[in-house]
Amino acid sequence: MRLCYAVPGKVVEVGGEIGVVDFGNGVRREVVLAMVDAKPGDYVLVHAGYAIKVLDEEEAKKTLELYSQILGLAEVR
Amino acid sequence: MGWDLRQALRHYRNPRLARKILEKIREIAKDLEVVKIMHVCGTHEWTITHWGIRALLPENVVVRAGPGCPVCITPASDIDSAIKLALDGVNVLTYGDMSRAKGSRMVSLEDCRAQGGRVGVVYSFMDAVKLARSNPSQEYVFLGAGFETTAPIVAYAVLKGLPENLKIISSHRYVPPAVGLLAESEDLAIDAFINPGHASTISGMKAYKPYFDRVRKPMVFAGFEPLDILLAIYMILKQIKDRNPKMENEYRRAVTWDGNLDAQKNLREVFDFDDGYWRGVAIVPDSAMNFKEKFSKVDARKIYGLASGKGDHFPSNARCAEVIKGLIDPPECPLYMKSCTPATPIGPTMVGVEGTCRIWAQHKVVGIKCRSGVCEIGSQPPRAKRMFEG
Numbered sequence: 512m513r514l515c516y517a518v519p520g521k522v523v524e525v526g527g528e529i530g531v532v533d534f535g536n537g538v539r540r541e542v543v544l545a546m547v548d549a550k551p552g553d554y555v556l557v558h559a560g561y562a563i564k565v566l567d568e569e570e571a572k573k574t575l576e577l578y579s580q581i582l583g584l585a586e587v588r
Numbered sequence: 589m590g591w592d593l594r595q596a597l598r599h600y601r602n603p604r605l606a607r608k609i610l611e612k613i614r615e616i617a618k619d620l621e622v623v624k625i626m627h628v629c630g631t632h633e634w635t636i637t638h639w640g641i642r643a644l645l646p647e648n649v650v651v652r653a654g655p656g657c658p659v660c661i662t663p664a665s666d667i668d669s670a671i672k673l674a675l676d677g678v679n680v681l682t683y684g685d686m687s688r689a690k691g692s693r694m695v696s697l698e699d700c701r702a703q704g705g706r707v708g709v710v711y712s713f714m715d716a717v718k719l720a721r722s723n724p725s726q727e728y729v730f731l732g733a734g735f736e737t738t739a740p741i742v743a744y745a746v747l748k749g750l751p752e753n754l755k756i757i758s759s760h761r762y763v764p765p766a767v768g769l770l771a772e773s774e775d776l777a778i779d780a781f782i783n784p785g786h787a788s789t790i791s792g793m794k795a796y797k798p799y800f801d802r803v804r805k806p807m808v809f810a811g812f813e814p815l816d817i818l819l820a821i822y823m824i825l826k827q828i829k830d831r832n833p834k835m836e837n838e839y840r841r842a843v844t845w846d847g848n849l850d851a852q853k854n855l856r857e858v859f860d861f862d863d864g865y866w867r868g869v870a871i872v873p874d875s876a877m878n879f880k881e882k883f884s885k886v887d888a889r890k891i892y893g894l895a896s897g898k899g900d901h902f903p904s905n906a907r908c909a910e911v912i913k914g915l916i917d918p919p920e921c922p923l924y925m926k927s928c929t930p931a932t933p934i935g936p937t938m939v940g941v942e943g944t945c946r947i948w949a950q951h952k953v954v955g956i957k958c959r960s961g962v963c964e965i966g967s968q969p970p971r972a973k974r975m976f977e978g
């Protein structure tokens with residue numbers, strides 16, 4: 512495990528402060544969700560058994576769009 | 589909506605865009621002197637090495653790895669303390685890589701298990717809690733290393749209440765003051781920083797503000813895909829060219845100005861932030877997360893009378909301290925890939941998956957142009973060409 516890296520996964524179940532996160536390829540883990548405001552369907556960054564952040568999907572897209580503009584590229588997608 | 593995050597993230601490996609950014613980087617760099625950029629995150633080093641990014645940058649743009657590997661900077665004396673407890677019959681639990689890092693007598697927790705020491709490996713601190721709870725007659729100590737990314741789950745569990753038979757050695761360290769120290773170092777003479785991505789989701793950008801104000805060097809918060817790194821480098825060069833240093837956020841999908849307030853609250857409630865030793869680096873002010881007085885009941889240092897962490901203790905000839913500080917590249921160490929390999933690690937930076945030596949070794953970087961010029965005996969991994977030039 513890397514101690515300064517978190518892995519993105521999709522929240523599939525929320526039960527109080529604990530939830531289940533799907534990391535793809537059939538890997539699911541119980542994760543502490545107490546420090547984020549996550550609902551099923553959200554992508555979260557998971558580190559050492561807890562979610563540190565809900566990923567901002569809009570921002571993920573916007574950063575690249577912004578930069579493809581700056582760099583004079585057409586639409587990235 | 590209607591699109592998937594995974595799909596969006598694929599674009600952060602888009603070769604066409606990567607080439608375009610590289611063109612821009614080369615264009616800006618033409619007007620600049622040598623620019624020395626440091627990152628302080630082992631996973632940034634992984635991205636940079638894995639995608640062969642150094643070889644693609646113009647010669648005057650230098651990227652160095654700083655102390656971004658928690659296993660590497662955990663003081664030798666804390667490893668020694670844990671070993672002593674394990675040999676005395678206490679069940680010592682820690683993260684996988686941590687169990688392989690050697691203390692001052694060149695012994696790791698894993699080595700001491702072979703001598704009858706009681707050592708277990710966990711993925712999360714929550715696993716340690718579960719273990720202790722299901723074996724109430726056993727005594728457990730958790731060696732807790734890591735940055736603010738890792739520490740909040742420990743704080744959270746402590747606030748929830750630990751089983752009586754579980755104590756913690758807190759070796760946790762806080763990154764922002766270390767960046768402040770590195771930024772002021774004249775030996776290193778770093779011009780700009782790629783700030784950590786995931787540690788910063790916790791601390792927020794605001795934690796770096798006092799240090800930025802002092803040095804006024806570009807600090808860009810970056811993610812872990814190859815384009816994240818290239819964009820961060822582009823942003824830094826642009827700031828330098830415009831003579832407009834600032835704190836800028838490339839990793840907006842994860843890092844915010846305020847960070848994770850719940851996690852911060854947990855940390856501040858449980859820990860005092862004291863001066864603390866970073867192995868190979870220095871004492872960093874306000875960087876050691878030590879248990880507050882009112883949590884003495886879980887503090888293994890108090891209960892077992894363990895000294896606070898200090899000490900480099902690297903074997904002679906080993907140049908780990910210089911690698912950790914970003915003063916030299918791994919191939920400049922005489923032991924690199926000779927006696928010290930991923931299978932036979934001597935220093936901690938060959939142990940941790942976030943250690944520079946380990947990352948370079950795994951990517952078979954035995955020959956790369958080092959800053960001293962002595963290591964120029966090979967080439968970068970082929971991966972970079974496939975990704976960006978092909």
Ligand code: SF4
Binds near residue numbers: 906925936938
């Ligand atoms: S090669 Fe081994 S001994 Fe040399 S600096 Fe790296 S970890 Fe230390």
